[in-house]
Amino acid sequence: MTIAVPPSGGGGLPGRSSGSGLADVIDTILDKGLVIDAYVRVSLVGIEILTIDVRVVVASVDTYLRFAEAVNRLDIASQQKGLPDLLSEAPRSIARGKSKGITQGVLEAAGEKLQDLMASRGEEPAPHARRRRREED
Amino acid sequence: MSRSIREPGASDHAETRPDVACYVYGILPEDVEISEDAIGIGDPPAKVGIIRHGEIAALVSDVAVDRPLGRAHDLVAHEQLLDAAAAEVPVLPLRFGAVMTTPEAVVEELLGPHHDSFAAALKQIEGRAQFVLKARYAEQPVLIEVLSENAEARQLRDRIRQLPEEVTRSERMRLGELITHIIAAKREADTQAVVERFEPVTAGAVVREPSHERDAAHVAFLVENDRRNDFERAVEELRAEWDARVEVRLLGPMAPYDFVVS
Numbered sequence: 291m292t293i294a295v296p297p298s299g300g301g302g303l304p305g306r307s308s309g310s311g312l313a314d315v316i317d318t319i320l321d322k323g324l325v326i327d328a329y330v331r332v333s334l335v336g337i338e339i340l341t342i343d344v345r346v347v348v349a350s351v352d353t354y355l356r357f358a359e360a361v362n363r364l365d366i367a368s369q370q371k372g373l374p375d376l377l378s379e380a381p382r383s384i385a386r387g388k389s390k391g392i393t394q395g396v397l398e399a400a401g402e403k404l405q406d407l408m409a410s411r412g413e414e415p416a417p418h419a420r421r422r423r424r425e426e427d
Numbered sequence: 428m429s430r431s432i433r434e435p436g437a438s439d440h441a442e443t444r445p446d447v448a449c450y451v452y453g454i455l456p457e458d459v460e461i462s463e464d465a466i467g468i469g470d471p472p473a474k475v476g477i478i479r480h481g482e483i484a485a486l487v488s489d490v491a492v493d494r495p496l497g498r499a500h501d502l503v504a505h506e507q508l509l510d511a512a513a514a515e516v517p518v519l520p521l522r523f524g525a526v527m528t529t530p531e532a533v534v535e536e537l538l539g540p541h542h543d544s545f546a547a548a549l550k551q552i553e554g555r556a557q558f559v560l561k562a563r564y565a566e567q568p569v570l571i572e573v574l575s576e577n578a579e580a581r582q583l584r585d586r587i588r589q590l591p592e593e594v595t596r597s598e599r600m601r602l603g604e605l606i607t608h609i610i611a612a613k614r615e616a617d618t619q620a621v622v623e624r625f626e627p628v629t630a631g632a633v634v635r636e637p638s639h640e641r642d643a644a645h646v647a648f649l650v651e652n653d654r655r656n657d658f659e660r661a662v663e664e665l666r667a668e669w670d671a672r673v674e675v676r677l678l679g680p681m682a683p684y685d686f687v688v689s
Contacts, residue, residue, distance in 0.1 A: 354603025
């Protein structure tokens, strides 16, 4: 079977039907997935992983003041009904930071983890063939 | 079973080019072929190849070692390639940034030593895909909810309203802290409710850290392909139930990033 890969313009953020944005991608691939042990993984001079820390510090001064401000706006909005909703998402802070977890950690025993998961749910996987075996020739 | 096959095109010259290394996206079954136009990280995007070993294979591309890795395009390319593959075949996704010296190193240090556990994991995820449910409280409704439920929050709001802004910093801090904690409690309850609600139609769930202070739930689900319609119907029901209170987004299907690490 051949894996179909959607064409990409090679720049910017290609549209995703699921509505996923860069922040969603970062949430998923920077700290999830298998990790190669640091001693196996190459550490080449010149390769530098830029990490983008979009994680909101949930209990921060900024967050507190933002909530308080939002409550103030709420008051104004409730007094002046009919005003358009001018509230918009506060931009997520994007900062370069040192990556952790990419250069450390071990290759997780994926099989064990999944087996534990399946066992705990007491369900047998129901294979759904989506590829055919290659012809042995 | 220990034979290794290297596809031409992916990394022909890696050994002789010290400025090129081998970027690894994920692990797949051996009997998979990659389309000619599959592209990976880099600018211009690298051609994607496959390195086979026994029953498993690694999805790889050349990566230049003399430039930084991790621009937006690289991140998106990594996930797009894996998610496109996961739509067709079982895939064990690697975390972004796995680089090894040569295709030989991928076999000797990654595929070889972990062959059996990778093969077992691939069998386990056969026929399943990951979805991520991201639910976020709408700002005004949740604040109104908090104020109506909490007397201290109402008192703080009144005091802040009556006094000049310069003298209410501590009240505003306290109000924000209170709201943060109340929303965190709501999040915990709503997340638990979501996990329980979807249990009948999912094969696994992993609660993610909130990615926003108004997150109501951030959960990765493993879903059997056969149950996908049921799962998506359950998401629609939740969306209808929460209505204006919570915005619900569903990402996926994607590779099972949240189910391959402990």
